[in-house]
Amino acid sequence: MYIKCDCMHVDSSLFCADGPDLPQIDVTPSSGTEGGFSALEKGNISLMCQASSNPASQYYWFYNNSHIYSRPQLTIIKILRMQTGNYTCQAKNSYLNTTSTKTTTLTVYLPVSKPYVLLSDSSPVEGMSLWMRCVVEKGTGPVNYSWEQESQSGLLTTPASWNNSLVNVTSVTRNHSGWYRCLARNAVNQQRSEHTWLDVLCKWVDSYPFYSMC
Known part of the structure; x- marks a missing residue:
């Protein structure tokens, strides 16, 4: 990269003006995403810009190409989702009239x-169909889901194929009885639901003498 440089003698010393280098942007609190950073809505976020330059750089911040601030550190209090976008730092060497941006x-x-978990039937009979839904009322997508089942014996499993908010079981068995909860996550946090009990009932043969197939 070509850097403009200008040198002169000042008070018997050699003064060389150069820069600015390509700025570095640091975000606090830091949570990196592909191609940038993420922040929690209504949280505070600070963007610090630094670029080596002689004399020292002047800094200008742009939001979606509109100038918004003229200091190295840009702090946004209680940031909102509408403030998502591109933030550009421009470093300027006023002596050389050169700029560099990031x-x-x-x-x-x-x-x-x-x-929370919704069940189409909390006490289905064996062989019936059933659906379970993991409901998230708020949260920026995409939201990913997973499920946990704790059997009556206390065995905890995470069904690998249950990775959607809606799970359909075409024919329930007694093995489906147990406690269920779901986990929902997006780019910034995750939350688990409370446990919900599913009790699969025995199927009775509808003929005399009546008997259970369990």
């Missing part, structure tokens, strides 16, 4: 709320 993308997320 842009980062800041995505503001609403954390997922605590989910």
Whole structure:
């Protein structure tokens, strides 16, 4: 990269003006995403810009190409999702009239709320169909889901194929009885639901003499 440089003698010393180098942007609190950073809605976020330059750089911040601030550190209090976008730092060497810029993308997320589980039937009979839904009322997508089942014997499993908010079971068995909860996560947080009990009932043969197939 070519850097403009200008030197002169000042008070028997050699003064060389150069820069600015490519700025570095540091975000606090830091949570990196692909191509940028993320922040929690209504949280505080600070963007610090630094670029080596002689004399020292002057700094200008732009949001989606509009100038918004003229200091090295840009702090946003209680940031909102509407403030998602591209933040550009421009460093300027006023002596050489040279500039250098760096842009980062800041995505503001609403954390997922605590989910809860809905069952189409909490006491289905063996062989019946059933659906379970993990409900999240708030949260910026995409939201990913997983499920946990704790059997009556206390065995905890995480069904690998249950990775959606809606799970359909075409034919329940007694093995499906147990405690269920779901986990919902997005880019900034995750939440687990409370446990929900599913009790699969025995199927009785509808002929005399009546008997259970369990």
